Amino acid sequence: MSPDQLGFVTLLKKEVMRFWSVLGQTVTAPVITALLYLLVFAQAMKGRAPIYPGVGYTEFLVPGLIMMTVIQNAFANTSSSLTQSKIMGNLVFLQMAPLGPLQWFGAYITAALFRCLLVATAMLIVTYPFVHLPIHQPLALLVMFVLSASSLAVLGMIAGIVAEKFDHIATFTNFFITPLSFLSGVFYSVHALPPLWFKASHFNPFFYLIDGFRYGFFGHADVPILYSMLWGLGFFALASSVCLWMLVTGYKLKR
Amino acid sequence: MNATSPQTAAALEIRGIRKRYGALEALRGVSFDIQRGEFFALLGPNGAGKSTLISIISGLVRANEGSVAVLGHDTVGDFRQARRLLGVVPQELVFDPFFKVRDMLRIQAGYYGCGKEVWPWIDEMLERLDLSAKANASMRALSGGMKRRVLIAQALVHRPPVVILDEPTAGVDVELRRMTWAFMSELHRQGTTVVLTTHYLEEAQELCSRIAILDRGSVAVIEPTQQLLARHPYRFLRIKLAGDAQLPEALRPLVTGEVGGALELKLETRVHPIGGVFDALRTAGVAIEDVQTREPDLEDIFIELTGHSAQAAAANGAAT
Ligand SMILES: Nc1ncnc2c1ncn2[C@@H]1O[C@H](COP(=O)(O)OP(=O)(O)O)[C@@H](O)[C@H]1O
Ligand SMILES: [Mg+2]
Numbered sequence: 177m178s179p180d181q182l183g184f185v186t187l188l189k190k191e192v193m194r195f196w197s198v199l200g201q202t203v204t205a206p207v208i209t210a211l212l213y214l215l216v217f218a219q220a221m222k223g224r225a226p227i228y229p230g231v232g233y234t235e236f237l238v239p240g241l242i243m244m245t246v247i248q249n250a251f252a253n254t255s256s257s258l259t260q261s262k263i264m265g266n267l268v269f270l271q272m273a274p275l276g277p278l279q280w281f282g283a284y285i286t287a288a289l290f291r292c293l294l295v296a297t298a299m300l301i302v303t304y305p306f307v308h309l310p311i312h313q314p315l316a317l318l319v320m321f322v323l324s325a326s327s328l329a330v331l332g333m334i335a336g337i338v339a340e341k342f343d344h345i346a347t348f349t350n351f352f353i354t355p356l357s358f359l360s361g362v363f364y365s366v367h368a369l370p371p372l373w374f375k376a377s378h379f380n381p382f383f384y385l386i387d388g389f390r391y392g393f394f395g396h397a398d399v400p401i402l403y404s405m406l407w408g409l410g411f412f413a414l415a416s417s418v419c420l421w422m423l424v425t426g427y428k429l430k431r
Numbered sequence: 432m433n434a435t436s437p438q439t440a441a442a443l444e445i446r447g448i449r450k451r452y453g454a455l456e457a458l459r460g461v462s463f464d465i466q467r468g469e470f471f472a473l474l475g476p477n478g479a480g481k482s483t484l485i486s487i488i489s490g491l492v493r494a495n496e497g498s499v500a501v502l503g504h505d506t507v508g509d510f511r512q513a514r515r516l517l518g519v520v521p522q523e524l525v526f527d528p529f530f531k532v533r534d535m536l537r538i539q540a541g542y543y544g545c546g547k548e549v550w551p552w553i554d555e556m557l558e559r560l561d562l563s564a565k566a567n568a569s570m571r572a573l574s575g576g577m578k579r580r581v582l583i584a585q586a587l588v589h590r591p592p593v594v595i596l597d598e599p600t601a602g603v604d605v606e607l608r609r610m611t612w613a614f615m616s617e618l619h620r621q622g623t624t625v626v627l628t629t630h631y632l633e634e635a636q637e638l639c640s641r642i643a644i645l646d647r648g649s650v651a652v653i654e655p656t657q658q659l660l661a662r663h664p665y666r667f668l669r670i671k672l673a674g675d676a677q678l679p680e681a682l683r684p685l686v687t688g689e690v691g692g693a694l695e696l697k698l699e700t701r702v703h704p705i706g707g708v709f710d711a712l713r714t715a716g717v718a719i720e721d722v723q724t725r726e727p728d729l730e731d732i733f734i735e736l737t738g739h740s741a742q743a744a745a746a747n748g749a750a751t
Contacts, residue, residue, distance in 0.1 A: 179544020186541025265525035
């Protein structure tokens with residue numbers, strides 16, 4: 177391994193160790209929360225007509241819940257890691273190391289992807305007794321998963337770079353990430369919404385992430401999969417450009 | 432950006448560094464070289480810009496003007512190589528609470544592209560810094576002095592040929608300070624270029640062969656330690672007068688202070704020979720109870736150049 181590669185792998189390993197040492201908070205807790213949503217909503221919505229032909233409400237709900245959890249955890253992983261390092265001051269160890277912007281970017285995003293993979297897999301396992309999900313389009317499923325988790329991880333990095341304290345991250349989470357992920361069709365098909373909300377949903381990038389992910393399971397979704405992928409890709413490209421620009425110029429990190 | 436080739440380059444080439452923080456000019460055009468194998472002290476009162484200069488060298492802060500090269504490698508254009516050749520102990524006691532001491536050091540080595548081959552060196556450092564017993568302790572659980580020593584080890588994991596320590600002995604007890612001195616001296620003997628900032632001037636006087644004094648963002652002086660000490664041809668004379676005798680009028684301008692009932696006079700060797708003082712006292716009929724002379728030390732020269740006492744600066748706060 178070249179020194180540069182080893183530098184990258186080490187940072188990746190460090191980021192994985194960071195969430196691994198508190199798996200209870202970083203994986204178990206979000207899975208339990210999602211499971212509670214599942215139990216409550218599945219019960220409340222019992223007996224409703226299938227949303228797509230042959231797809232019951234509980235089945236419909238699970239992929240959305242998984243994606244919502246992935247979105248929230250990808251963001252939380254990178255934003256809290258960076259903010260914590262900044263506040264504790266130990267980010268200087270990384271800043272003084274011979275690591276370039278792409279290594280930072282790659283390592284933080286990959287670590288977040290790994291956490292999301294754990295969360296998503298754990299959710300599939302614990303919901304297995306309740307729902308048997310088909311997987312119609314594994315490739316679409318994978319693409320949407322990677323696009324969603326990495327986009328939100330990048331967004332988390334941006335927030336982590338900009339934030340000066342945890343309050344800033346909490347504000348961003350409470351006023352942006354959480355509402356957008358709730359209002360993205362996790363719990364319903366957007367076709368069931370009044371026209372105005374139906375339109376508004378189509379400007380929410382999270383809607384496409386969730387809808388495309390659901391398509392991977394059912395081969396059926398609210399918008400064509402190509403749209404969802406393009407939205408996901410555009411979202412990722414936009415966020416990544418901003419994030420890489422920040423890393424290259426040293427925005428907020430270099431005085 | 433730096434013309435010198437890496438084979439012959441100085442350990443550090445600092446060229447025209449300027450740094451502004453808003454309206455404050457923290458560094459006003461700082462230029463000097465530190466040669467390979469030097470044990471160099473960077474001194475100056477609090478707020479002089481020492482840490483800012485070190486942060487610029489290590490890549491934490493961007494200069495508004497100027498450049499720095501580590502062994503010929505520009506710290507911006509060729510940052511990877513420059514950083515691999517450099518180890519920096521920051522002034523603040525920063526640490527990552529998620530990790531254990533040895534794990535942290537191995538991670539740090541990895542950032543620099545060093546793998547298992549440096550693990551024995553890490554254990555050796557832990558041993559020499561008296562941290563072996565804490566190798567598996569969480570960083571959280573360490574005392575301040577221990578954290579400081581981990582920071583020193585952390586800066587050295589990749590065996591850099593140039594090492595900068597920003598106040599490594601601030602707020603550290605005497606025994607630990609001695610250990611740090613011994614450790615730095617050993618590094619220097621083995622060929623490492625060592626740069627040190629400190630408020631303990633006797634530390635710089637004892638260890639370092641060359642000294643730069645930074646004051647309000649500019650280099651006030653940069654000289655070999657011996658030359659700096661010999662720079663001012665004066666000495667101090669302490670006289671305790673018998674009874675309530677008064678110092679003759681002519682000698683009063685020479686008084687710089689009072690220590691334990693004795694007056695301290697600063698005498699320029701050529702202008703005020705000691706004999707002349709005694710003659711004046713005798714003529715005035717003043718009896719002397721006790722007398723002492725003292726050669727100027729770094730502290731005196733520091734005050735002369737900066738108008739501050741280094742100790743007073745230290746007391747003002749360690750975390751600038
Ligand atoms: N991040 C910063 N923002 C604004 N001013 C700063 C910052 N860091 C240092 N300074 C100012 O720059 C000057 C030099 O500080 P510093 O380099 O820490 O001095 P020293 O290490 O010699 O005590 C001081 O006046 C300090 O207040
Ligand atoms: Mg300082």
